[in-house]
Amino acid sequence: MRNYRGSQVVIIGLGITGLSCVNFFLDRGVIPKVIDTRIYPPGIKKLPHVVQCYLGAFNDIWLLSATLIVVSPGVRLDHPVLIEALKLGIEIIGDIELFAREVTAPIIAITGSNGKSTVTQLISRMARGVGWCVGVAGNIGVPVLSLLNNKSYQLYILEISSFQLDTTYSLRAIAAVILNVSEDHMDHYPGGLKQYWFSKQRIYKNAKICVMNALDPLTTPIYNDYDYCISFGENEDSADYYLKYYKGHTWIVAYNEYVLNCSEMRINNRINYINALSALALSDIVKIPRSISLKVLCQFSGLTHRCQLIYKNHGVSWINDSKATNVNATKEAINNLKLSGTLHLILGGDGKLADFSSLRHLIKQHEIHLYCFGKDGLLLTTLGFSDVILTNTMIQAMCIINRRIKAKDIVLLSPACSSLDQFKSFEMRGLIFTCFTREFI
Structure with a gap:
């Protein structure tokens, strides 16, 4: 937990994430300044009057005189004034970084080009099935900083985008997973797929356990600071959690133990079977009873707007x-x-x-x-x-x-x-x- 008093804080972006950052600093006795390149950003009506706001463009003077810049997801870090700010030693971070500095309860961190929300929902339902007080937030639509209002959370489950990972340094997840990596947001990453892949890999930094997709070599950890790695995939030759066709049915198998006949699941297609494997691996890491995890897998009917x-x-x-x-x-x-x-x-x-x-x-x-x-x-x-x-x-x-x-x-x-x-x-x-x-x- 850090003391930000005396800091000259500038927040870029006035959507739900930007507003959560404003409230975060106000609660700590710091009045930030806010910049948004839009003339009428969505959070403008909720911005407290005490906070100065500059709209329509970047304010270079504010940014280059700041001691801390907090950017919302999607703000391009290759903007010339932000590059200049970094050269001056000004710290540039995001909301996940602010959150990671504050909490002590364990964190499950989830990223990937596809399937993030499904796996986040599955593991959160498994954890709540035990009776745990669980905070779920991030790219799923709930700002992570809003979770700080409740001090009783026993576990945090965060869906994290590549944009958020770009400005995160202190995250130490008990378990981190990259579900898959494929082309996305190429307009944001001039270095192409390689730069996007590096962003995704940041979720593994300082993680205790890495969970990787054996079907996708781009999810293999490139950092060596984790305790051990667990894999999920479609066959036993390459994965710890895998699918196996047996006696006319597809089964979920964990470490060679047949644990669930996929015909018992409501989400009956290959991609959701793979999502189920990753969720089960995460639930086993945090020691959720297998019976509860399997019950959730059987009852889950999928996300709105996803097939x-x-x-x-x-x-x-x-x-x-x-x-x-x-x-x-x-x-x-x-x-x-x-x-x-x-x-x-x-x-x-x-x-x-x-x-x-x-x-x-x-x-x-x-x-x-x-x-x-x-x-x-x-x-x-x-x-x-x-x-x-x-x-x-x-x-x-x-x-x-x-x-x-x-x-x-x-x-x-x-x-x-x-x-x-x-x-x-x-x-x-x-x-x-x-x-x-x-x-x-």
Whole structure:
């Protein structure tokens, strides 16, 4: 726990994370200054009057005269004034770093390009099933600093993005996992996948136990300061927790012990079986009784906006996978479908400079009709071979699809892009898709 009194603190970003940072410092007797490059940031109405705010651009004078700069996730650290601040010895950190300096209870830290929220929810339900007081926060939508208001937490479970890891130095997790690494946020990382991978690897620094994906070599720890490493994957040759096909069923196996027949789970597809393996490994590390963990795995029905069947009528299924904000998530969604008719795939939004080309083979392999919209809609149309339609909005695409569908078809919203070009969040995108489907289709 540090004393920040006398510090000249500047916070960049006035969303929910920025506001939580403001409150953090006010509670410690420090009045920070706030910068946001937006003219009307979402947190402006909740900002206390005592706090000075500079909007529309960076304030170089404030930043270069600060003793501590706290950046919100997504703020680019390669901005010239921040590079200059670092040269002057000014500390630049994020909210996870502030949190890590304050707490003493054990932390489970979770990151990855896909599956973070599912695993975070699984392990949190397992821990609560024991009766523990558990704080769950981070990239899942709850600012970590809000957890400091409750001193009774016995375990913290944090979903952490690459942006948050970029400004974190003091995290010491009892268990840290990288679920997978694939191209994402390439607009934020000029060094490409390698730079993004290094950001993800930061979660392993100072961790007691590292949990890695045996299917993905990019999740192998590159730091050697952990006690030991546990792996999960699809076969016993490479993993401690793995899947095995036995007597007509797929089983979850832990250290060669058959622990759960996957047919008993509600989330019955490969990617969720892999997520279950990682969650079980984490729960075993913190000594949650296996019976409770397996009960949670059987009862969990998945996350909203993640491959969620929202409507079925006249033999046509409408699936909301709005949480698929990168290419790999969309590939997983397609691969997990059992197709007997045509797949009507809705793609679009802000691709964040991602390479979409790996989708081309998958689209060619199946009978897939593409409907592309948003900022990168025109670019996405190049993935198709014949049946491709470009629209301005998602709703326009849905209306066209509704006139074309027939029995056994599947309509899948799995955009492979961020939603922020046209929507407030991927949740809002998925909610609009869901509501429009149920009301007008």
